[in-house]
Amino acid sequence: MGDDPLAGLDSDRLAGLLGAETKPRSAKAPPAEPPRRKRNARRTATSRDRGELELDLNGSTPSGDAAPVTKPAPVAKAAPRPAPPTPPSRAETASEGPAPAPRDPVEPEEVVRTARGLVEQGRSGQAIALLERALEGPARSSEVAVELGRAQLQAGAYNEADAALQRAVRLDPKSGAAHLEMGILQSKKGLYSNAIHGLREALGLGCEPARGHYYLGICLNQLDRVDEAQAAFEEAVAADPGFDRGWYQLGIVWDRKGDVDRAREMYRQARQVAPGLRG
Numbered sequence: 001m002g003d004d005p006l007a008g009l010d011s012d013r014l015a016g017l018l019g020a021e022t023k024p025r026s027a028k029a030p031p032a033e034p035p036r037r038k039r040n041a042r043r044t045a046t047s048r049d050r051g052e053l054e055l056d057l058n059g060s061t062p063s064g065d066a067a068p069v070t071k072p073a074p075v076a077k078a079a080p081r082p083a084p085p086t087p088p089s090r091a092e093t094a095s096e097g098p099a100p101a102p103r104d105p106v107e108p109e110e111v112v113r114t115a116r117g118l119v120e121q122g123r124s125g126q127a128i129a130l131l132e133r134a135l136e137g138p139a140r141s142s143e144v145a146v147e148l149g150r151a152q153l154q155a156g157a158y159n160e161a162d163a164a165l166q167r168a169v170r171l172d173p174k175s176g177a178a179h180l181e182m183g184i185l186q187s188k189k190g191l192y193s194n195a196i197h198g199l200r201e202a203l204g205l206g207c208e209p210a211r212g213h214y215y216l217g218i219c220l221n222q223l224d225r226v227d228e229a230q231a232a233f234e235e236a237v238a239a240d241p242g243f244d245r246g247w248y249q250l251g252i253v254w255d256r257k258g259d260v261d262r263a264r265e266m267y268r269q270a271r272q273v274a275p276g277l278r279g
Helices: 011-022 045-050 090-096 108-120 124-135 142-154 158-171 176-188 192-204 209-222 226-239 244-256 260-273
Strands: 040-042 054-056
Touching: 108 124, 108 142, 124 142, 142 158, 142 176, 158 176, 176 192, 176 209, 192 209, 209 226, 209 244, 226 244, 244 260
Parallel strands: none
Antiparallel strands: 040 054
């Protein structure tokens, strides 16, 4: 017993030591695994309509069991719409070049009619350009040259108008319109004697007697040939009774001659055919 280390201990002490050694240590429980999420499915309002299922990874069905998954019914695919035509790129458009300009008329009458329409629209520059091109092409004629001179005269380009009207006379020396417009141009430039020659040439060819006699009367009156001017204006209103300027110039002539009553009558006649005229 001398070698026994427990010898000499009382029974209570010995029991306490033996109890402490023999009492099993409580094992530490392993951590519990988190519950696995169940892949449940729930039907939505939209899926009910299409017969499809939407998986819900966070929720569960009321019973806790996964809802049965059914395959959706095949949906017929609509035929694809044809793609709209692709507009040409800038490079393609540039390669094609600018759009062709509208072709000028080739008949002289059509050229003149088009030019007059442009002048009425206030596009005198375009009218003059059209007439100039026409004179270099198949529409070259005295009529086109006269219209060019008339348009340039209205634009105040007297030198250009003179060149165009001289060309018209060369193209057709018997053109009454060319001589008439040349006479009007000369009268506006103050060359009254030259104008009288051209105006009488035009009247001899039977061209626009009202205008021809009116401008003839203007030139004669400027040269103090009052009686001849009176006769010219009377011819103008006889050819066109609605020619208000002819009546008005007759009033001026009678004023110069000192016949106030005749002058007033002429002014009254002018206002009658042209109510807006003041005299």
